[in-house]
Amino acid sequence: MELWLPICLVPHKKEINQIMEESETIGSKRKNWAGNYTFKAKNLYEPSTVAEIQDLVKRLDQIKALGSKHCFNDIADSSKNQISTKQLNKVLGLDKDKKTLTVEAGARYGDFCKELHAQGFALHNLASLPHITVAGACATATHGSGVENGNLATAVVAIELVMPNGELKNLDKSDPDFYAVVVGLGAFGIITKLTLEVQETFPVQQNVFLNLPLESLELHFDAIMSSGYSVSLFTDWRDKKISEVWVKQKVAEASVQMEADFYGATAATKNIHPFLAQSAECCSEQMGMPGPWYDRLPHFKMDFNPSAGEELQSEFFVPRENAVAAILAIEKLNDQIFPHLFISEIRAIAADDFWMSPCYHQDSVAIHFTWKPHVKEVMELIPKIEGTLAAFNGKPHWGKLFTMNPKALKQQYEKYPDFLELTKKYDRERKFKNHFLSTNIY
Ligand SMILES: Cc1cc2nc3c(=O)[nH]c(=O)nc-3n(C[C@H](O)[C@H](O)[C@H](O)COP(=O)(O)OP(=O)(O)OC[C@H]3O[C@@H](n4cnc5c(N)ncnc54)[C@H](O)[C@@H]3O)c2cc1C
Structure with missing residues (x-):
């Protein structure tokens, strides 16, 4: 596994409580990228380590992961707490033999693609803009174009997830849950790392x-x-x-x-x-x-x-x-x-x-x-x-x-009943429930 220094800035560590206080002062004025949606979550946390995320998830009740805020609806909102992956933005390693790249969940495609190319590799596809986080993009099945190109999540071969009880779980393609959790609409916990399949640059x-x-x-x-x-x-x-x-x-x-x-x-x-x-x-x-x-x-x-x-x-x-x-x-x-x-x-x-x-x-x-x-x-x-x-x-x-209509929407998804069942298994207390999931999924 070869490491390179992330070209994105590695942020200095802040105490979680300090971040919480700052966010409380901006309170309900925080908006999504488009400005059409004002987040209702009172608290925004910006942890910079996986351990801090685990601690927060263990302690808090209503939570939602927040990426680069590029969604246009309330899918990334929470009635109480949002945990941003903004400071979890590092490239963790390129394995040239296995042709995989591991990044932290809050890395934005634009943060690492140039360096990935310089190292001789490429992702199979990108969305219309590179400003979105890898985990946030995959969670909503974000896509580019190409008759033979699957959406961006199809490059994911493994993830690390902070479960609702704060424990870490690793999933790869051999685990059937993998196919629910990666495009998981934020329902299973907080993804902290993703390993992506890469190919020779082109x-x-x-x-x-x-x-x-x-x-x-x-x-x-x-x-x-x-x-x-x-x-x-x-x-x-x-x-x-x-x-x-x-x-x-x-x-x-x-x-x-x-x-x-x-x-x-x-x-x-x-x-x-x-x-x-x-x-x-x-x-x-x-x-x-x-x-x-x-x-x-x-x-x-x-x-x-x-x-x-x-x-x-x-x-x-x-x-x-x-x-x-x-x-x-x-x-x-x-x-x-x-x-x-x-x-x-x-x-x-x-x-x-x-x-x-x-x-x-x-x-x-x-x-x-x-x-x-x-x-x-x-x-x-x-x-x-x-x-x-x-x-x-x-x-x-x-x-x-x-x-x-949510009923009609659910009927469009053959695997919806299995997805619903799995969300219950992972998140019995519904810590990751939000208005979007309550309306469209639960
Ligand atoms: C200008 C613009 C262009 C766009 N272009 C495209 C396009 O070309 N193709 C396309 O398909 N879409 C496109 N989108 C939509 C966009 O890709 C999606 O909305 C995407 O989900 C945004 O990622 P994000 O990091 O901002 O996630 P957020 O909006 O912050 O979050 C989205 C969801 O992901 C969950 N999530 C985020 N991080 C994690 C994590 N670490 N673990 C678990 N869940 C997590 C959140 O809880 C939420 O449910 C575009 C949007 C904009 C504003």
């Missing part, structure tokens, strides 16, 4: 094409989504077109070139932002320029904040075979959607084995909405979108806004 080139006719997407959907290692479609649902197609190809396998006419779309002539009107300064390099995987697979660079956070998001997964029909059905709502939308993104995700992953045993396509901060209008529109997608077995992203 360069990626990103090409963007503009104005793909919707009828072309309808005819060639599978070919378009398979045209790169990771493909994203951006649309505002207007004028029967996909405004931007982002094709990220492994350089060694690249077949799509800049000059090409891409199923009726034309090659962009400069770097562009998913919201066409915005500057592309914060976006990962395009125009077919090869670069490391970590600097091409996310749409946004680590050093830049993708936006001010004044946005809302929701996203729905449908089985891949239903994707075209679902997209065409959503397009019919375009007049209602457009006034409140910044942009929509359509991505492919490969099937996985995580019980509460929306892609459990199902190749899927996710239809995402980045909304303007029009809370009332958006919350009125979401049920219409959910109603439309019900015919296509649509399931919401756990970390984004949704209104789906």
Whole structure:
């Protein structure tokens, strides 16, 4: 096992009580990244060791782990106590022989991917932005794109968990509970370490094409989504077109070139932002320029904040075979959607084995909405979108806004009864219960 110094700052140790006092002074003013949700938990703890987490979990009753706060709903909130993994952000080791990387739960992808690349390795995929923690991203089945790429949790091969009684438990793929706990919605305890499978580093080139006719997407959907290692479609649902197609190809396998006419779309002539009107300064390099995987697979660079956070998001997964029909059905709502939308993104995700992953045993396509901060209008529109997608077995992203009836939601998950049973076994006293879990799971 080879160690490197984490490029993220190793924080100085603070006494837990001191942190608690500080947090009590900011009290209920703490918000999530988007600013649309104010945390209700009165106490925020920022422990810097696993032992401190164990002690807190043993002592406290109502608790929730908090990552980088990028969820749009109350999934990371607690009626009393949040335990942030902010100070648990170190890289613990790269095993070059086993091709695994072990990180603390609060490490953000952007903290270590550059160094991982420098050491000759890569992760299989990344989300649209690298600012999220590994444990928080995996807990909600966060994904990137790629017909053969599973969500980010599919890279996890082992975890260390602080159980509700404060004891440590290690789980790997040989343990059937593993497939419930990794995408665990924060219900089983606090994950403190994750070991991720890595592969040899690979360069990626990103090409963007503009104005793909919707009828072309309808005819060639599978070919378009398979045209790169990771493909994203951006649309505002207007004028029967996909405004931007982002094709990220492994350089060694690249077949799509800049000059090409891409199923009726034309090659962009400069770097562009998913919201066409915005500057592309914060976006990962395009125009077919090869670069490391970590600097091409996310749409946004680590050093830049993708936006001010004044946005809302929701996203729905449908089985891949239903994707075209679902997209065409959503397009019919375009007049209602457009006034409140910044942009929509359509991505492919490969099937996985995580019980509460929306892609459990199902190749899927996710239809995402980045909304303007029009809370009332958006919350009125979401049920219409959910109603439309019900015919296509649509399931919401756990970390984004949704209104789906909990009964209908549970029925979408074949392994839901086993998941519920296992949460009872791990957390008899329901220390990790919060409003989100009470509503949607328990
Ligand atoms: C700008 C933006 C872009 C995004 N892009 C994507 C994208 O491309 N693809 C996608 O799928 N999603 C995307 N998301 C959603 C985001 O990835 C998820 O909301 C993710 O869960 C956020 O991780 P986090 O570290 O902020 O977790 P938090 O929001 O802090 O927590 C999320 C959940 O994880 C649990 N959790 C956190 N840490 C631990 C731990 N150590 N142990 C146990 N449970 C834990 C929390 O209790 C909570 O239930 C995006 C969000 C934003 C704001």
